[in-house]
Amino acid sequence: MDKGKKIYAYDIDGSKTSGARFYRALCHKINSSCGSSLSCSKIVLVNVYCPIKTIIYFRLTGKKVIMRVDGLWNDRISENFLAQMNIFWRYFFVLLKNSKALHTPLSHFANFLYDNYKVFLKIFISNRIIYQSNYSRQLYETYLHKKNTVILNASTWESSTTLKRNAPDFKNKIKFCVIYSSAPLKGIYEAVKFVDWLNNIKNTEAELTVLGFDGKKHPSAPKDFLDLIQKKTFVNLLSHFEELNQTHKKALFNSHFYLSFTRADNCPNALIESMAFGLPVIGLASGGVSEIVGKAGFLVPFDDFSDGYFFANRYEYPNFDIPYEALFEGLKKLIDRYNYYCNEVEKRFQSELNLNQAASKYLSYLNSLEH
Numbered sequence: 001m002d003k004g005k006k007i008y009a010y011d012i013d014g015s016k017t018s019g020a021r022f023y024r025a026l027c028h029k030i031n032s033s034c035g036s037s038l039s040c041s042k043i044v045l046v047n048v049y050c051p052i053k054t055i056i057y058f059r060l061t062g063k064k065v066i067m068r069v070d071g072l073w074n075d076r077i078s079e080n081f082l083a084q085m086n087i088f089w090r091y092f093f094v095l096l097k098n099s100k101a102l103h104t105p106l107s108h109f110a111n112f113l114y115d116n117y118k119v120f121l122k123i124f125i126s127n128r129i130i131y132q133s134n135y136s137r138q139l140y141e142t143y144l145h146k147k148n149t150v151i152l153n154a155s156t157w158e159s160s161t162t163l164k165r166n167a168p169d170f171k172n173k174i175k176f177c178v179i180y181s182s183a184p185l186k187g188i189y190e191a192v193k194f195v196d197w198l199n200n201i202k203n204t205e206a207e208l209t210v211l212g213f214d215g216k217k218h219p220s221a222p223k224d225f226l227d228l229i230q231k232k233t234f235v236n237l238l239s240h241f242e243e244l245n246q247t248h249k250k251a252l253f254n255s256h257f258y259l260s261f262t263r264a265d266n267c268p269n270a271l272i273e274s275m276a277f278g279l280p281v282i283g284l285a286s287g288g289v290s291e292i293v294g295k296a297g298f299l300v301p302f303d304d305f306s307d308g309y310f311f312a313n314r315y316e317y318p319n320f321d322i323p324y325e326a327l328f329e330g331l332k333k334l335i336d337r338y339n340y341y342c343n344e345v346e347k348r349f350q351s352e353l354n355l356n357q358a359a360s361k362y363l364s365y366l367n368s369l370e371h
Contacts, residue, residue: 007034007339007366008041010058012050018179018269019132019245022048022153022355028358030366042367046126048119055125069119069127071287072139073111073267073313077103080220080315083112085309088365097271108311111147128369130362133288139266149365152292153269155276157349158160158249165278167338168256173205174198174335177255177279180212180240181269184317187261187284192228194259197324198331199252206354207234208259208312210253212309213242222318244273251278257297257334260289263318264311267292272353280334280341282327292353296344298330 029037029044037042043064050067058065059183075081077097078130082090086324093110096102103263107172112120123146130152131137178191191208198206199279210229217225229235258274267288275281281297283289286304293299300323304311312318334341352358 001284003006006036006040006370007043007363008036008038008043009055010038010050011047012054018273018304019153019267020047020049021273022269025156025355026154026362029034029355030362033359035361043367043369045130045362047346048122050122052118052122052125054098055122059125060332064128065121065126066128066130066366066369068130068132069123069136069140070120070132070263072116072142072240073134074107074139074264074310075108075114075313075315076110076308077110077311078312078316081110081114081299084315089113094302104173104309112308132363135288135291137267151358151361151365152288153267153272153353154353154355155269155272156355157346157353158252158277159346164255165256168334168335170204173207174257174331175207175209175255176257176282177209177252177274177342178259179274180210180214181270182214182216182218182221183314184218185263185313186243186262187259189222189225189228189317190261190322192232192258194261194322194324194327195234196228197230197322198328201324209236209238209255211238211244211248212240213237217235218317220315222317249277252279252280255279256338257282257331259283260293260299261322262289263281263302265289269296275345275353276349278342280338282330282334282343284323292348294344294348296341296348298327298334300326300330313324 009030011024011027044058045066048069072222077093079201129146129148131148134150137150176195178347180188195206195208198204238248238251252274258279258281260271260281262268263286265287271314283299284302285299286302290299341358
């Protein structure tokens with residue numbers, strides 16, 4: 001059997017997230033490079049959303065399974081979280097959750113039941129795991145240590161089609177953009193609030209383009225969530241997409257900065273996709289964001305675990321203060337040295353965030369497992 005047919009990257013249809021877009025592109029790169037087929041492969045790369053029965057099948061047929069994992073859930077036990085549970089577990093946690101001695105182990109147990117056990121089972125069956133950031137590895141190492149490596153997500157650098165954008169200044173409109181998600185921790189509400197603050201408090205003309213808006217909000221979102229996004233004159237809404245089209249790409253080319261207020265996100269691929277258009281980043285150093293951005297922007301320090309390991313996550317909208325003044329000072333620095341920060345974005349892609357380099361890192365790691 002020739003060496004080129006020992007590795008195969010396996011994907012499934014269905015997932016439409018930005019991370020899934022990266023994984024599809026990664027699979028194409030790996031499989032094109034290897035000329036591989038699933039039936040001949042000895043090593044199979046899978047993503048965490050791969051069905052467990054498929055992973056079991058691969059193991060039973062003698063294949064090594066290497067699984068990419070993202071983050072873990074660490075919701076605090078709240079009324080909204082309890083409402084997701086069946087009556088038995090709801091009463092179980094209601095009876096015990098006020099015990100200080102039991103609070104932490106109960107929180108771990110609740111997140112295991114809803115839904116961390118699924119990924120732990122897949123990890124147990126798999127041979128190795130690949131974390132998408134050091135932040136992701138930190139979350140998992142709360143529970144386990146397994147042979148692993150870390151490889152950041154990536155995207156295709158768009159510099160070949162990027163027109164030279166004019167540097168922003170405070171005399172003209174400053175253009176921000178963000179890719180939409182209704183998930184509580186993605187920070188869309190906070191991004192709109194920050195641009196609103198710039199316009200009304202700092203008298204800075206600023207515009208926010210929201211790409212991929214689908215009109216949906218999370219049940220726990222603030223009451224003014226959709227009104228704030230849909231009725232502010234400084235917000236431009238672009239339609240939902242599965243792949244970036246020319247309208248979305250033009251909006252990214254025409255922006256000056258990407259706003260990243262996502263919280264505790266292990267490796268937000270929407271951020272990488274946007275940086276691929278040469279955009280410096282301003283926002284919070286939360287989750288894996290600082291690992292992605294490096295020197296290509298300004299991030300305000302943010303402690304994801306200031307309230308402990310468990311916090312408002314899937315079932316509640318987080319309540320945290322936006323560091324407006326610190327962000328404004330950062331914005332001034334980015335504007336003063338705009339060309340420098342644009343160059344730093346390109347350097348991040350040259351060094352780590354380029355899709356071709358990410359695929360090479362995966363292939364190098366997977367090839368090392370053959371021996």
